[in-house]
Amino acid sequence: MNNKEIEVVSKLPASKRYEYFIKKVADFEEVWGLYDDGWAISEDENGNSLMPFWPKQEFATLCAVDEWKNYKAEQIELEEFMQEWLPGMKADGIKLSVFWNNVDSAVLDIDTLIIDLENELKKY
Structure with a gap:
Protein backbone atom coordinates (compact mmCIF):
# COMPACT_ATOMS: atom_id res chain seq x y z
CA MET A 1 0.00 0.00 0.00
CA ASN A 2 1.21 3.48 -0.69
CA ASN A 3 1.02 6.37 1.76
CA LYS A 4 -1.49 8.29 -0.37
CA GLU A 5 -3.95 5.38 -0.35
CA ILE A 6 -3.55 4.99 3.42
CA GLU A 7 -4.16 8.71 3.94
CA VAL A 8 -7.17 8.91 1.62
CA VAL A 9 -8.87 5.76 2.93
CA SER A 10 -8.25 6.72 6.57
CA LYS A 11 -10.13 10.00 6.02
CA LEU A 12 -13.23 8.38 4.51
CA PRO A 13 -16.44 8.38 6.57
CA ALA A 14 -16.88 5.30 8.78
CA SER A 15 -19.51 3.80 6.45
CA LYS A 16 -17.13 4.01 3.45
CA ARG A 17 -14.26 2.59 5.48
CA TYR A 18 -16.58 -0.30 6.41
CA GLU A 19 -17.25 -0.98 2.70
CA TYR A 20 -13.49 -0.89 2.05
CA PHE A 21 -12.96 -3.28 4.99
CA ILE A 22 -15.45 -5.82 3.57
CA LYS A 23 -13.85 -5.78 0.12
CA LYS A 24 -10.21 -5.97 1.31
CA VAL A 25 -10.88 -8.62 3.94
CA ALA A 26 -12.65 -10.78 1.35
CA ASP A 27 -9.84 -10.14 -1.18
CA PHE A 28 -6.96 -11.03 1.13
CA GLU A 29 -8.82 -13.40 3.50
CA GLU A 30 -7.31 -11.77 6.56
CA VAL A 31 -8.27 -9.34 9.30
CA TRP A 32 -5.91 -7.33 11.50
CA GLY A 33 -6.08 -6.53 15.19
CA LEU A 34 -3.69 -5.01 17.72
CA TYR A 35 -2.04 -7.32 20.27
CA ASP A 36 0.18 -6.88 23.34
CA ASP A 37 -0.35 -9.53 26.06
CA GLY A 38 -3.99 -9.43 24.95
CA TRP A 39 -6.02 -7.92 22.15
CA ALA A 40 -6.80 -4.20 22.04
CA ILE A 41 -10.24 -3.36 23.37
CA SER A 42 -11.96 -0.03 23.86
CA GLU A 43 -15.34 1.06 25.21
CA ASP A 44 -18.22 3.03 23.78
CA GLU A 45 -19.94 5.83 25.67
CA ASN A 46 -22.20 3.26 27.38
CA GLY A 47 -19.31 1.16 28.69
CA ASN A 48 -19.78 -1.64 26.12
CA SER A 49 -16.58 -3.41 25.10
CA LEU A 50 -15.51 -2.79 21.51
CA GLU A 84 -14.30 -18.69 15.99
CA TRP A 85 -13.74 -15.03 16.77
CA LEU A 86 -17.11 -13.59 15.80
CA PRO A 87 -19.24 -16.26 17.52
CA GLY A 88 -17.02 -16.00 20.62
CA MET A 89 -17.28 -12.21 20.70
CA LYS A 90 -21.04 -12.41 20.29
CA ALA A 91 -21.28 -14.88 23.18
CA ASP A 92 -19.11 -12.58 25.33
CA GLY A 93 -21.14 -9.49 24.46
CA ILE A 94 -18.22 -7.73 22.75
CA LYS A 95 -19.14 -5.40 19.91
CA LEU A 96 -17.21 -4.80 16.70
CA SER A 97 -15.32 -1.62 15.97
CA VAL A 98 -14.51 -1.83 12.28
CA PHE A 99 -11.69 0.30 10.89
CA TRP A 100 -10.99 2.72 13.74
CA ASN A 101 -8.99 5.69 12.42
CA ASN A 102 -8.21 7.36 15.78
CA VAL A 103 -11.43 9.38 15.40
CA ASP A 104 -14.32 6.99 14.79
CA SER A 105 -15.23 3.57 13.47
CA ALA A 106 -18.17 1.58 12.19
CA VAL A 107 -19.75 -0.07 15.24
CA LEU A 108 -22.13 -2.79 14.22
CA ASP A 109 -23.80 -6.03 15.10
CA ILE A 110 -21.69 -9.15 14.58
CA ASP A 111 -24.45 -10.83 12.55
CA THR A 112 -24.43 -7.88 10.12
CA LEU A 113 -20.70 -8.28 9.55
CA ILE A 114 -21.04 -12.04 9.00
CA ILE A 115 -23.79 -11.51 6.40
CA ASP A 116 -21.85 -8.76 4.62
CA LEU A 117 -18.68 -10.86 4.51
CA GLU A 118 -20.55 -13.96 3.30
CA ASN A 119 -22.23 -11.92 0.55
CA GLU A 120 -18.89 -10.46 -0.55
CA LEU A 121 -17.18 -13.85 -0.49
CA LYS A 122 -19.88 -15.28 -2.81
CA LYS A 123 -18.51 -12.97 -5.52
CA TYR A 124 -15.19 -14.84 -5.56
Missing part, protein backbone atom coordinates in the same frame (compact mmCIF):
# COMPACT_ATOMS: atom_id res chain seq x y z
CA MET A 51 -12.85 -4.82 19.74
CA PRO A 52 -11.25 -3.03 16.78
CA PHE A 53 -10.33 -4.70 13.50
CA TRP A 54 -8.73 -3.38 10.32
CA PRO A 55 -8.44 -4.62 6.73
CA LYS A 56 -4.68 -4.14 6.43
CA GLN A 57 -1.67 -4.13 8.73
CA GLU A 58 -0.84 -0.50 7.87
CA PHE A 59 -4.16 0.80 9.16
CA ALA A 60 -3.90 -1.16 12.41
CA THR A 61 -0.35 0.09 12.97
CA LEU A 62 -1.51 3.71 12.60
CA CYS A 63 -3.79 3.18 15.60
CA ALA A 64 -1.07 1.76 17.87
CA VAL A 65 -0.91 5.04 19.81
CA ASP A 66 -1.72 6.31 23.31
CA GLU A 67 -2.97 3.38 25.43
CA TRP A 68 -2.18 1.03 22.52
CA LYS A 69 1.34 2.39 21.85
CA ASN A 70 3.00 -0.95 22.74
CA TYR A 71 0.58 -2.99 20.63
CA LYS A 72 1.60 -4.58 17.34
CA ALA A 73 -0.59 -5.40 14.36
CA GLU A 74 -1.42 -9.12 14.26
CA GLN A 75 -3.02 -11.00 11.40
CA ILE A 76 -6.09 -13.19 11.86
CA GLU A 77 -7.09 -15.58 9.08
CA LEU A 78 -10.58 -14.75 7.78
CA GLU A 79 -11.92 -18.29 8.22
CA GLU A 80 -10.81 -18.34 11.87
CA PHE A 81 -12.22 -14.85 12.36
CA MET A 82 -15.64 -15.84 11.01
CA GLN A 83 -15.83 -19.33 12.55
Whole structure:
Protein backbone atom coordinates (compact mmCIF):
# COMPACT_ATOMS: atom_id res chain seq x y z
CA MET A 1 0.00 0.00 0.00
CA ASN A 2 1.21 3.48 -0.69
CA ASN A 3 1.02 6.37 1.76
CA LYS A 4 -1.49 8.29 -0.37
CA GLU A 5 -3.95 5.38 -0.35
CA ILE A 6 -3.55 4.99 3.42
CA GLU A 7 -4.16 8.71 3.94
CA VAL A 8 -7.17 8.91 1.62
CA VAL A 9 -8.87 5.76 2.93
CA SER A 10 -8.25 6.72 6.57
CA LYS A 11 -10.13 10.00 6.02
CA LEU A 12 -13.23 8.38 4.51
CA PRO A 13 -16.44 8.38 6.57
CA ALA A 14 -16.88 5.30 8.78
CA SER A 15 -19.51 3.80 6.45
CA LYS A 16 -17.13 4.01 3.45
CA ARG A 17 -14.26 2.59 5.48
CA TYR A 18 -16.58 -0.30 6.41
CA GLU A 19 -17.25 -0.98 2.70
CA TYR A 20 -13.49 -0.89 2.05
CA PHE A 21 -12.96 -3.28 4.99
CA ILE A 22 -15.45 -5.82 3.57
CA LYS A 23 -13.85 -5.78 0.12
CA LYS A 24 -10.21 -5.97 1.31
CA VAL A 25 -10.88 -8.62 3.94
CA ALA A 26 -12.65 -10.78 1.35
CA ASP A 27 -9.84 -10.14 -1.18
CA PHE A 28 -6.96 -11.03 1.13
CA GLU A 29 -8.82 -13.40 3.50
CA GLU A 30 -7.31 -11.77 6.56
CA VAL A 31 -8.27 -9.34 9.30
CA TRP A 32 -5.91 -7.33 11.50
CA GLY A 33 -6.08 -6.53 15.19
CA LEU A 34 -3.69 -5.01 17.72
CA TYR A 35 -2.04 -7.32 20.27
CA ASP A 36 0.18 -6.88 23.34
CA ASP A 37 -0.35 -9.53 26.06
CA GLY A 38 -3.99 -9.43 24.95
CA TRP A 39 -6.02 -7.92 22.15
CA ALA A 40 -6.80 -4.20 22.04
CA ILE A 41 -10.24 -3.36 23.37
CA SER A 42 -11.96 -0.03 23.86
CA GLU A 43 -15.34 1.06 25.21
CA ASP A 44 -18.22 3.03 23.78
CA GLU A 45 -19.94 5.83 25.67
CA ASN A 46 -22.20 3.26 27.38
CA GLY A 47 -19.31 1.16 28.69
CA ASN A 48 -19.78 -1.64 26.12
CA SER A 49 -16.58 -3.41 25.10
CA LEU A 50 -15.51 -2.79 21.51
CA MET A 51 -12.85 -4.82 19.74
CA PRO A 52 -11.25 -3.03 16.78
CA PHE A 53 -10.33 -4.70 13.50
CA TRP A 54 -8.73 -3.38 10.32
CA PRO A 55 -8.44 -4.62 6.73
CA LYS A 56 -4.68 -4.14 6.43
CA GLN A 57 -1.67 -4.13 8.73
CA GLU A 58 -0.84 -0.50 7.87
CA PHE A 59 -4.16 0.80 9.16
CA ALA A 60 -3.90 -1.16 12.41
CA THR A 61 -0.35 0.09 12.97
CA LEU A 62 -1.51 3.71 12.60
CA CYS A 63 -3.79 3.18 15.60
CA ALA A 64 -1.07 1.76 17.87
CA VAL A 65 -0.91 5.04 19.81
CA ASP A 66 -1.72 6.31 23.31
CA GLU A 67 -2.97 3.38 25.43
CA TRP A 68 -2.18 1.03 22.52
CA LYS A 69 1.34 2.39 21.85
CA ASN A 70 3.00 -0.95 22.74
CA TYR A 71 0.58 -2.99 20.63
CA LYS A 72 1.60 -4.58 17.34
CA ALA A 73 -0.59 -5.40 14.36
CA GLU A 74 -1.42 -9.12 14.26
CA GLN A 75 -3.02 -11.00 11.40
CA ILE A 76 -6.09 -13.19 11.86
CA GLU A 77 -7.09 -15.58 9.08
CA LEU A 78 -10.58 -14.75 7.78
CA GLU A 79 -11.92 -18.29 8.22
CA GLU A 80 -10.81 -18.34 11.87
CA PHE A 81 -12.22 -14.85 12.36
CA MET A 82 -15.64 -15.84 11.01
CA GLN A 83 -15.83 -19.33 12.55
CA GLU A 84 -14.30 -18.69 15.99
CA TRP A 85 -13.74 -15.03 16.77
CA LEU A 86 -17.11 -13.59 15.80
CA PRO A 87 -19.24 -16.26 17.52
CA GLY A 88 -17.02 -16.00 20.62
CA MET A 89 -17.28 -12.21 20.70
CA LYS A 90 -21.04 -12.41 20.29
CA ALA A 91 -21.28 -14.88 23.18
CA ASP A 92 -19.11 -12.58 25.33
CA GLY A 93 -21.14 -9.49 24.46
CA ILE A 94 -18.22 -7.73 22.75
CA LYS A 95 -19.14 -5.40 19.91
CA LEU A 96 -17.21 -4.80 16.70
CA SER A 97 -15.32 -1.62 15.97
CA VAL A 98 -14.51 -1.83 12.28
CA PHE A 99 -11.69 0.30 10.89
CA TRP A 100 -10.99 2.72 13.74
CA ASN A 101 -8.99 5.69 12.42
CA ASN A 102 -8.21 7.36 15.78
CA VAL A 103 -11.43 9.38 15.40
CA ASP A 104 -14.32 6.99 14.79
CA SER A 105 -15.23 3.57 13.47
CA ALA A 106 -18.17 1.58 12.19
CA VAL A 107 -19.75 -0.07 15.24
CA LEU A 108 -22.13 -2.79 14.22
CA ASP A 109 -23.80 -6.03 15.10
CA ILE A 110 -21.69 -9.15 14.58
CA ASP A 111 -24.45 -10.83 12.55
CA THR A 112 -24.43 -7.88 10.12
CA LEU A 113 -20.70 -8.28 9.55
CA ILE A 114 -21.04 -12.04 9.00
CA ILE A 115 -23.79 -11.51 6.40
CA ASP A 116 -21.85 -8.76 4.62
CA LEU A 117 -18.68 -10.86 4.51
CA GLU A 118 -20.55 -13.96 3.30
CA ASN A 119 -22.23 -11.92 0.55
CA GLU A 120 -18.89 -10.46 -0.55
CA LEU A 121 -17.18 -13.85 -0.49
CA LYS A 122 -19.88 -15.28 -2.81
CA LYS A 123 -18.51 -12.97 -5.52
CA TYR A 124 -15.19 -14.84 -5.56
